[in-house]
Amino acid sequence: MKRIIVICMALFTLSFAGFAQSDAKSKAILDKVSAKYRSLDAMKANFTFTLTNPKIKLNEVQKGTLITRAKANKYQVNLGGTQIVSDGKVVWTYLKSDNEVQISNVDLSSDAVNPAKIFTLYEKGYKSKYVGVKTIGGKQKEVIELFPLKAGAAITKLTLHVDAKTNTISNAIINEKTGNIYTYAVSGFEPNVKVSDAAFNFNTKSYPGIEVVDLR
DSSP: OHHHHHHHHHTTBOOSSBOTTOOHHHHHHHHHHHHHHHTOSOEEEEEEEEEEEGGGTEEEEEEEEEEEEGGGTEEEEEETTEEEEEOSSEEEEEEGGGTEEEEEEOOOSTTOOOGGGGGGBTTBSEEEEEEEEEEETTEEEEEEEEEESSTTOSEEEEEEEEETTTTEEEEEEEEETTSOEEEEEEEEEEETOOOOGGGGSOOGGGSTTOEEEEOO
16 A cells, blocks of 8 residues: 555656756656646645556556645645655655554755655656647546656656646556556645644544654
């Protein structure tokens, strides 16, 4: 489950250090997407996460929600029976089935996956290519494919579906060398949602009998 969440968060997090060898149209679209998300104080997204692997007949589907205050590096992720919360300094991972919470420090390394910046993941370490327009759910989406610049990367391709009218990402598909395909489909997006700082803290007192595993 934790791996599923990590990959799910990795779907959208790039950082505009450069789209080396990217074509002009894909870069122009992604520039607008980045500007859109970076302008928001806080946001909420409802999503469906699907993991498939045709080779081993794997098909798993989870529905979840994400709330972020990216500028403060804060987020809350709910996926299945797992909740991940961060106040920008500490991360709490709560496993409902075990009534257990794991506490760790935020990973500040350059390779760390940060859900708070999930919608700008595509900005760093990839080259992009504009594919064209595709009708999805009766709406036209701009399709962009991204390929890692790093040789031997676990991710072989990342495909984004962008709503050109709102400059938001509606769908992302990530392909791994393992044959796993991760799909992240946004079913609802609320920009500048009103959310208190309490949403980005985990209060163990609210969970009687909880087991606390402090990994700091």
